[in-house]
Amino acid sequence: MKDDFWDICNCPECSYFSSGKPHCCGLPKRITERDKPYIRGAVRTCHCVNPRLWEFYESLGAGK
Numbered sequence: 001m002k003d004d005f006w007d008i009c010n011c012p013e014c015s016y017f018s019s020g021k022p023h024c025c026g027l028p029k030r031i032t033e034r035d036k037p038y039i040r041g042a043v044r045t046c047h048c049v050n051p052r053l054w055e056f057y058e059s060l061g062a063g064k
Contacts, residue, residue, distance in 0.1 A: 011046030016053070025050040036060060 009017055009025035015038035018026025025048055031039070035056070042048040043057050 009042065009046060009048035009050060011042075011048070014042045014046035014048050016042055016048065016050070017046070025053065027052055031056045 011017060012019075014025070016025045016027045018024055020026070025042075027050055028035070031052060039053055039057050039060070042050075042053060
């Protein structure tokens with residue numbers, strides 16, 4: 001992942017929030033099926049806008 005973080009997630013409740021990189025999403029390098037519930041929570045509750053997270057979220061059938 002690049003170091004110029006435009007994938008902002010400023011919610012400390014987000015499973016992917018990284019305190020080492022303030023207000024930035026600390027997503028793993030590979031997003032897997034077991035990340036589903038965390039991804040849904042990050043998108044719905046924390047409004048995380050990480051493009052990789054959104055891509056995966058949409059592949060799950062976003063509204064489901």
